Amino acid sequence: MFKLPPTQALTGHGxxxxxxxxxxxxxxxxxxxxGEEDxxxxxxxxxxxxxxxxxECEVGIGDVITANNMVDYMLQSETKWKEIERAMTRIMTTKEQDERRHEGTRNN
Ligand SMILES: [Zn+2]
Structure with missing residues (x-):
């Protein structure tokens, strides 16, 4: 099942x-x-x-992932589910690390 970062991604919170x-x-x-809307x-x-x-994820899936086809691909197989979940998790955790670093410098 989804862990926290992809859930945040889907609900738009976080x-x-x-x-x-x-x-x-x-x-x-x-x-x-x-600079675009985040x-x-x-x-x-x-x-x-x-x-x-x-x-990297799209090479594994064999297609460009969009908001419209992501869930369909995830439901096709466990391999695709994991591939997409891993990519989303990597994006979210890296982004959160960047933000924490940014907050750290801003407060100094
Ligand atoms: Zn951007």
Missing amino acids: SFKTYTFKIGKTRDASCVYC SPRHTLFSCERWAGIRR
Whole structure:
């Protein structure tokens, strides 16, 4: 089953500035890597920062992963489920590490 980071990704809560902006934690909703709106869809399917991780996953799946086909692929086989879950988890954990590092420097 899903662990925490992919669940956050699907609900849009957690480490997305569209969410942290809404709850007043950040001053804007733009992606720290590219300046576009930092929504779950942006992070997982279009932000260039994560293109490498997505590409590895897509080689395994044999297709470009989108918000529309992700769940279908995950339900096709356990291998694909794990492949996609691993990519999403890597993106989310790396992003959260980046954010923690950023917060650390801001508070100094
Ligand atoms: Zn971005």
